[in-house]
Each structure stands twice: as C-alpha cells, then as structure tokens.
Amino acid sequence: MEMKNSKITYLAKITISLVVGYLVTILGILVLALLLLGFQLTEDTVNIGIIIIYVISTFAGGLAAGKQLKVRKFFWGMITGVIYYLVLILVSLGTGQSLTNQGQ
Secondary structure: OHHHHHHHHHHHHHHHHHHHHHHHHHHHHHHHHHHHHHHOOOHHHHHHHHHHHHHHHHHHHHHHHHHHHOOOHHHHHHHHHHHHHHHHHHHHHHOOOOOOOOOO
16 A cells, blocks of 8 residues: 555656646746737747747756655656656647648
8 A cells, every 4th residue: 555655646746846847837938928029029039938938847847856756856857857748749739730840
C-alpha cells in the first residue's frame, strides 16, 4: 500500500508542477498580448516572445517539480518539461495547427 501512495504522491506533485508551468504560460501570453496591443509589435517579435514564454514556463514547472519532490530534482524537472512539451504539441495538433512554420 505504501508503494501505491508513493506513486500517487509523485503523480500529484508532477501534476501540480505542470499546472504551475501552464499558469506561467497563461500569464506570459496575457502580458505579451497587452504589449502587442499597446506597442504594435512585429510578428517576429511576438514569435520570439512566445518562445521565451515557453522556455520560462518549462523551467518554472521543472523547478516546481524539483522543489516538491526533493529527490532526483533534475530528473523530475526534465520529466515535467517533457510532459509540458508533449501536451503543448498535442493541443497544437488538436486545434489544427502545424508543427512547422511553412512559408510564414
């Protein structure tokens, strides 16, 4: 029974760290949208901003996982980052987006 509770605890903590990463993403994209509205940013600037937001969000989620789990911090941070990225890809594909930026 102890092993099962341990797995549930790890899963819950990873889920919490993913939520942290996605909250940082939402906040970052909101700030970027406000900057776009106020300063008429170019498409290249917005694309760079989105990439920076994704990197910061992945780092925040990985950091949250490492701090919560306290064992093999780098490993769990990396796992969180991979899961974050996979969910991001699945959502992009689910909304009909392409994984490449063809001709744009």
